[in-house]
Amino acid sequence: MQDDDLDKLLASASTPVPRLGFEQRLLHKISVPNNVIAFPKRKAASPWVIGLPLAASLVVGLWLGVSNLLPATDTIMVSQTTDDTTSSGFDDVVALIEDNLS
Numbered sequence: 001m002q003d004d005d006l007d008k009l010l011a012s013a014s015t016p017v018p019r020l021g022f023e024q025r026l027l028h029k030i031s032v033p034n035n036v037i038a039f040p041k042r043k044a045a046s047p048w049v050i051g052l053p054l055a056a057s058l059v060v061g062l063w064l065g066v067s068n069l070l071p072a073t074d075t076i077m078v079s080q081t082t083d084d085t086t087s088s089g090f091d092d093v094v095a096l097i098e099d100n101l102s
Helices: 003-012 022-031 047-066 090-101
Strands: none
Touching: none
């Protein structure tokens, strides 16, 4: 749709006529006092509430890393070449996965 077509369409549109009593109902709704009750303000969270779970997750992560309970993540070889003629290493990863599955 071009600008000319849009201008013709808008020019042919009629202005809607508001229903009877619309303005009176609107003015009445505006003049009625608001019945909204505000919630009381909450206290700010203590730094301990935020810091304690973060510190606990750090300690658990360090403990898992030191105790060798996590599976080894160094089994996939990454290509170290930066030459544009070689592959990106994706084919090597697919071959390693297929070798481990068979």
